[in-house]
Amino acid sequence: xxxxxxxxxxxxxxxxxxxxxxxxxxxxxxxxxxxxxxxxxxxxxxxxxxxxxxxxxxxxxxxxxxxxxxxxxxxxxxxxxxxxxxxxxxxxxxxxxxxxxxxxxxxxxxxxxxxxxxxxxxxxxxxxxxxxxxxxxxxxxxxxxxxxxxxxxxxxxxxxxxxxxxxxxxxxxxxxxxxxxxxxxxxxxxxxxxxxxxxxxxxxxxxxxxxxxxxxxxxxxxxxxxxxxxxxxxxxxxxxxxxxxxxxxxxxxxxxxxxxxxxxxxxxxxxxxxxxxxxxxxxxxxxxxxxxxxxxxxxxxxxxxxxxxxxxxxxxxxxxxxxxxxxxxxxxxxxxxxxxxxxxxxxxxxxxxxxxxxxxxxxxxxxxxxxxxxxxxxxxxxxxxxxxxxxxxxxxxxxxxxxxxxxxxxxxxxxxxxxxxxxxxxxxxxxxxxxxxxxxxxxxxxxxxxxxxxxxxxxxxxxxxxxxxxxxxxx
Amino acid sequence: xxxxxxxxxxxxxxxxxxxxxxxxxxxxxxxxxxxxxxxxxxxxxxxxxxxxxxxxxxxxxxxxxxxxxxxxxxxxxxxxxxxxxxxxxxxxxxxxxxxxxxxxxxxxxxxxxxxxxxxxxxxxxxxxxxxxxxxxxxxxxxxxxxxxxxxxxxxxxxxxxxxxxxxxxxxxxxxxxxxxxxxxxxxxxxxxxxxxxxxxxxxxxxxxxxxxxxxxxxxxxxxxxxxxxxxxxxxxxxxxxxxxxxxxxxxxxxxxxxxxxxxxxxxxxxxxxxxxxxxxxxxxxxxxxxxxxxxxxxxxxxxxxxxxxxxxxxxxxxxxxxxxxxxxxxxxxxxxxxxxxxxxxxxxxxxxxxxxxxxxxxxxxxxxxxxxxxxxxxxxxxxxxxxxxxxxxxxxxxxxxxxxxxxxxxxxxxxxxxxxxxxxxxxxxxx
Ligand SMILES: Cc1cc2nc3c(=O)[nH]c(=O)nc-3n(C[C@H](O)[C@H](O)[C@H](O)COP(=O)(O)OP(=O)(O)OC[C@H]3O[C@@H](n4cnc5c(N)ncnc54)[C@H](O)[C@@H]3O)c2cc1C
Numbered sequence: 022x023x024x025x026x027x028x029x030x031x032x033x034x035x036x037x038x039x040x041x042x043x044x045x046x047x048x049x050x051x052x053x054x055x056x057x058x059x060x061x062x063x064x065x066x067x068x069x070x071x072x073x074x075x076x077x078x079x080x081x082x083x084x085x086x087x088x089x090x091x092x093x094x095x096x097x098x099x100x101x102x103x104x105x106x107x108x109x110x111x112x113x114x115x116x117x118x119x120x121x122x123x124x125x126x127x128x129x130x131x132x133x134x135x136x137x138x139x140x141x142x143x144x145x146x147x148x149x150x151x152x153x154x155x156x157x158x159x160x161x162x163x164x165x166x167x168x169x170x171x172x173x174x175x176x177x178x179x180x181x182x183x184x185x186x187x188x189x190x191x192x193x194x195x196x197x198x199x200x201x202x203x204x205x206x207x208x209x210x211x212x213x214x215x216x217x218x219x220x221x222x223x224x225x226x227x228x229x230x231x232x233x234x235x236x237x238x239x240x241x242x243x244x245x246x247x248x249x250x251x252x253x254x255x256x257x258x259x260x261x262x263x264x265x266x267x268x269x270x271x272x273x274x275x276x277x278x279x280x281x282x283x284x285x286x287x288x289x290x291x292x293x294x295x296x297x298x299x300x301x302x303x304x305x306x307x308x309x310x311x312x313x314x315x316x317x318x319x320x321x322x323x324x325x326x327x328x329x330x331x332x333x334x335x336x337x338x339x340x341x342x343x344x345x346x347x348x349x350x351x352x353x354x355x356x357x358x359x360x361x362x363x364x365x366x367x368x369x370x371x372x373x374x375x376x377x378x379x380x381x382x383x384x385x386x387x388x389x390x391x392x393x394x395x396x397x398x399x400x401x402x403x404x405x406x407x408x409x410x411x412x413x414x415x416x417x418x419x420x421x422x423x424x425x426x427x428x429x430x431x432x433x434x435x436x437x438x439x440x441x442x443x444x445x446x447x448x449x450x451x452x453x454x455x456x457x458x459x460x461x462x463x464x465x466x467x468x469x470x471x472x473x474x475x476x477x478x479x480x481x482x483x484x485x486x487x488x489x490x491x492x493x494x495x496x
Numbered sequence: 497x498x499x500x501x502x503x504x505x506x507x508x509x510x511x512x513x514x515x516x517x518x519x520x521x522x523x524x525x526x527x528x529x530x531x532x533x534x535x536x537x538x539x540x541x542x543x544x545x546x547x548x549x550x551x552x553x554x555x556x557x558x559x560x561x562x563x564x565x566x567x568x569x570x571x572x573x574x575x576x577x578x579x580x581x582x583x584x585x586x587x588x589x590x591x592x593x594x595x596x597x598x599x600x601x602x603x604x605x606x607x608x609x610x611x612x613x614x615x616x617x618x619x620x621x622x623x624x625x626x627x628x629x630x631x632x633x634x635x636x637x638x639x640x641x642x643x644x645x646x647x648x649x650x651x652x653x654x655x656x657x658x659x660x661x662x663x664x665x666x667x668x669x670x671x672x673x674x675x676x677x678x679x680x681x682x683x684x685x686x687x688x689x690x691x692x693x694x695x696x697x698x699x700x701x702x703x704x705x706x707x708x709x710x711x712x713x714x715x716x717x718x719x720x721x722x723x724x725x726x727x728x729x730x731x732x733x734x735x736x737x738x739x740x741x742x743x744x745x746x747x748x749x750x751x752x753x754x755x756x757x758x759x760x761x762x763x764x765x766x767x768x769x770x771x772x773x774x775x776x777x778x779x780x781x782x783x784x785x786x787x788x789x790x791x792x793x794x795x796x797x798x799x800x801x802x803x804x805x806x807x808x809x810x811x812x813x814x815x816x817x818x819x820x821x822x823x824x825x826x827x828x829x830x831x832x833x834x835x836x837x838x839x840x841x842x843x844x845x846x847x848x849x850x851x852x853x854x855x856x857x858x859x860x861x862x863x864x865x866x867x868x869x870x871x872x873x874x875x876x877x878x879x880x881x882x883x884x885x886x887x888x889x890x891x892x893x894x895x896x897x898x899x900x901x902x903x904x905x906x907x908x909x910x911x912x913x914x915x916x917x918x919x920x921x922x923x924x925x926x927x
Contacts, residue, residue: 166854327800366855370673370682435658437681462653462680 031162035059037364038152038165040144040308043070044350045341046171047128049357054135056365061163062137063144063154069125070173071342072350078124079196080216082117084382087223091384094223098421110224111199146170146309149334167336167364170315170324171357172308174301174342181269182208182297188276189295192217201226202294206278208266209298210237212381215249217296219383222258229259229290231280236262238381240347242393242428242442244408249444252385252424264288269295303343313337321346328371330360345374352377378456380449385425388452390459391440397430405433407465407488411445413496414484415476422446427485429455429465436464436489447478454482465489498573498582499548501532503557503589505565505725512564513537514594520552526572529729533569545729545900551575554583561591566668585649652679659684727900730859733912737875737890738882740922747816747926759795759849760820762872762894764925765918767791767811770845773911775903777844779865785902786865794843794863795823797830804830805863807843816925851875857893867902870915871895 026033037053039046042064053060067074086108096103132139140163142156152163176191178184186194192213205221207214210232218230230253232239236246237253237260250260263283270277276295280288303322310317315332316325323346324339326332332339338360341353352374359372378390397404408428411417417425425445432439441455458468468486473479487493503513516534520526531543532552554571557563567589573579650667652660656679660667665687672679740761748755770777770791778787791812794805806826808819829835848860849872857873873893880889894915898908918924 329800368673435655435662437655462655464654464658467654 030164032151032164033061033161035061035138035163035165037061037167037169037361038063038163039169039171040146040152041070041171041173041304041341041343042068042139043171043173043341043353044072045173045353045357046070046169047132048354049169049171049340049361050137051131051135052358052361053364054132054137056361058361058365060137061140061165062132063140063142063152063163065141065143067125068129068132068139069121071175072353073121073124073128075193075196077350078121079117080192080213080220081382082120083113083196083220084216086113086116087220088384091223095421108224110201114197114199117196145307146313146315146337149313149336168338169357169360170308170332170337170339170343171341171353172304172343173353174303174348176297177300177302178297179208179266179299181266182295184297188293189297191297195296202292203227204292205229205294205296206231206276206290206292207296207298209300210234210239210260210262211298211300212238212379214296214298215253215381215383215387217298218253218258219256222253222256223384227257227259229261229292231261231264231266233265234262235283238387240379241387241389242430242440243395244428245387245389245442245444248425249383249385249387256384259290261288301342301348305343315339329363330356330372347374347377347379349377349379376456376459378452380452382449385422385445386448387444388448389440389442390452390455391438392430393440393442394428394430397432397439402439403433404439405431405489407431407485407493409481409485409488409493409496411478411481414478414481415495416478416480417446419476420446420478427451427481429468429485429489431465431489436466437462438464438468441485445478451478451482454479498553498571498577498579499550500568500586501544501546501570501572503535503563503565503567503569504544504727512562514562515557515559515569517559518555519543522552522555524552525575526550526552542900545727546572548572553577553579557589557591560594562594563589563591567591650679651677653681655681656684663687726862726864728859728862728897729900729905729908730895730897731905731908731912732857732859732893732895733909733916735892735894735916735919736880737892737919738880740919740925741875741890743922743926756816756820757823758851758872759847760816760823761919761922761925762847762849762870763793763795763808763811763819763823764814764816765915765922766845766847766870767793767814768918768924769911769915771812772914773907775907776868776898776911778867778902779844780867780899780901781865788844790844792843792845794840794846794866795827796846796848796860797827799831803848804835804840805843805846806830806835807839807841845869847872851892857895859895859897862897862899867899868908868911869897871897 036058037060039050039060039062042062046062047068050060050062072078090108093103093106140154140156142154144152144154146168147153147162150164150166150168152168154161154163176193178191182189184191190198195217201224204227207218207228207230210230214230215237218228222228230237236243237250238246250262253260261280264280266278267281267287268279275291275293278290278292282288303324305317305322305324310324313334315334315337317323318325324332324344326339326344330338330340330344340356340360342348345352345356355372355377359369362369375391378388381387392400394404394406406428408426411425412423417423422445425443425448428442429438430440431437438455438459441452443451465486468483469490469492471483473483484493484495488496514536516536518533519531526532526546526549528546528549530546532546533544535542535544550572551574552570553573557569563569568586569589571579571583651672652667653674657667659681665684667679670679670683671677673683674680744756744761774787777791778785790810792807792809793811794807796803797806806823808822811819826835826839843866845866846863846869848869850858851872851874855873856876858871860869860871862869871894876891877888878891879886880891882889894912896908896912
């Protein structure tokens, strides 16, 4: 089903070319198909990108295994005696691959349905409207009126931590490694580091997690981070914040890792495996940006875009991990839809990065949207904050999951919701309610007045709204 | 969706109007722009035009009655649309017969009570479930801008309602930018009661005082000030660009002169046209027009934060290359916010060009006190008849938005005809 091939120019013609078929790219492609555009996606590996193959999906599937195991381990709290629990970690990996396989098929089918063409190969911009695709057998040139760059990001390491894929790993290898390490040291206390810490700890592996900044999940509200650290410690995860790795020595199959704390003290610990989770590097190399004048930020290496995701070249856009932080799949997807709809002439307000929720799936879960209390104050708001503890929520008690809270940050004047921060069971689902509330510009008053089913965790959202006015019922 | 037809506020001072006659009757099909009725204001007799297409489903005011500005007088909807429910929610117009002097306008008919709240046993009743004491205006609304809509029909976010209540902004005067026109916080940015209450041609210096970093806010309030009180009408025309494109290329090859852009050509052509049409370089001032002899044209310059109008003075006296050079310089400085106030205010006519963005045609909003604005679309390839043969021609659609208080359809059509003729026989531009 090749699109018009022009003998004269030797090129295939499209309305839109999308470089990279991750969540940013494939969602943009499907939406463009729905809007009747002729669209091609260039993908060097597999549709779905990091998220589907090396990120969100496999990690969430493995976390589900860890949750089932945690429940069984806690069964005696419910008076259920379970003996001889044997947890096969390899089976968790296999299951995650099955899950992503199914989703991969689904996504590919959706693209076919919208007549999106997928060109396999490495793509490079050769002009403001052309991409050269180096496939296994042939090289061809595609021409499109507009281009979306969605080449995403890749794992990254630190100079003294050479990834060997066996004992020094990144998330790419960890998601495929079927053997449990004897002990693991995780460098980096962001979302990925915390999720792996939870997985390995649930499977009984001694875990140490090291973060240079003062808190785990440094971008989250510090009250949330503090509770997470306490909770991790209860799960026997060693948490070292304000700490940097200074040297790593390999001694007969065991790493000796040296740290320095913020106060200048040094310390040494041992681990069999090191997992490096220090962020992601945008894929901006060898794709022709330099010659086109599409500029890249010197420090972050992110492609520079304006609020419309437009690069310095008017018809070239960049979305997702290659242009934006925090690196989140749903942010990339929303940006993709935004760009395509704007191209189709649909009036859209730009994506506000502050309204892209974050979600971390370790236990307790953490999710948030908008400003933290600290940032709201720094931005000059007259801030009013309220917190509702899950220990006062009936459903949380019934579940035996009372750790955590729902915190709302509002501006006192109109009760505008500036931010919401949740830690605890199902936080990543509960945050959706705040996303909607914020999108519709509801205020704390509407949260308080909307009737929630009882007993549910979601009542905590309503109660937190009430707490802003000092009117929470159950606390 | 049904569209409300209200007694317009056609002049600064108009508080009410007399419905003289309906040109259409219930059940007639109407097109946006059709004259619906004849209305007498304190100063003149004018036509009331439809702002939507559909069927004139309901006429609420009979000829010979006086109606306050803003009150509902008719509904336009789809032919098969049931408007009963909608009507039930509407406030009926306050009318009084001509000759009945002095009496305060009273509701002709009370709208059916919708305020009774459902009893707790009535589950799932469709009514406003959220009682919202906070959202009710805490203070009285500004006396000069009566709230024409009833509470329920203004779509606004809870946050926007709270802000409006506190700042005494009349939401019925605001065009929402959310889904289906819902009013959201950003629509109220930079607005206060005063900004909305002052209708009519807004004094230019109001925007001049606003710093450039507040550009967005300025645009927002300006456009509302224009769109609500200025009755716009639109006339579109197609221009054959067959002759002007080669001319432009020839000029571009000429190394010495700056390359004229499409906007430059239109500025020059419009300036020549404006010489012949004083109405389009005038501004409405209640009972007279102020006609400007200086042909100062504003060109909308788009930038990430919004749009600013660079003003090119005395365009009819400048050569094309002078205009090109000036536009280039001002556009560049506009993008870095280096224009002086006198360089972006005081135009008598504006041009907005979205031709570079693959836009077939669009209509622009007039910047008061100007009387008109020209919107330029992209060049389209279309079959045209040339010397009895069908060939592929280069066509451009332009749309003129005009203040109906200043001029009407015939004049707008003549203006466009003259402009078209200049663009299609472009040698005069090169002089
Ligand atoms: C372990 C892990 C867990 C994560 N969990 C979550 C989560 O729970 N929730 C969440 O929101 N986010 C999560 N993320 C982040 C998420 O995966 C990314 O934000 C998301 O994938 C970004 O999407 P993207 O489309 O910008 O880029 P990517 O997903 O990186 O996709 C880019 C695609 O472009 C292709 N490509 C690159 N260069 C070229 C080229 N020159 N030619 C052709 N093709 C090219 C790549 O092969 C890839 O398929 C996680 C990430 C990791 C690593």
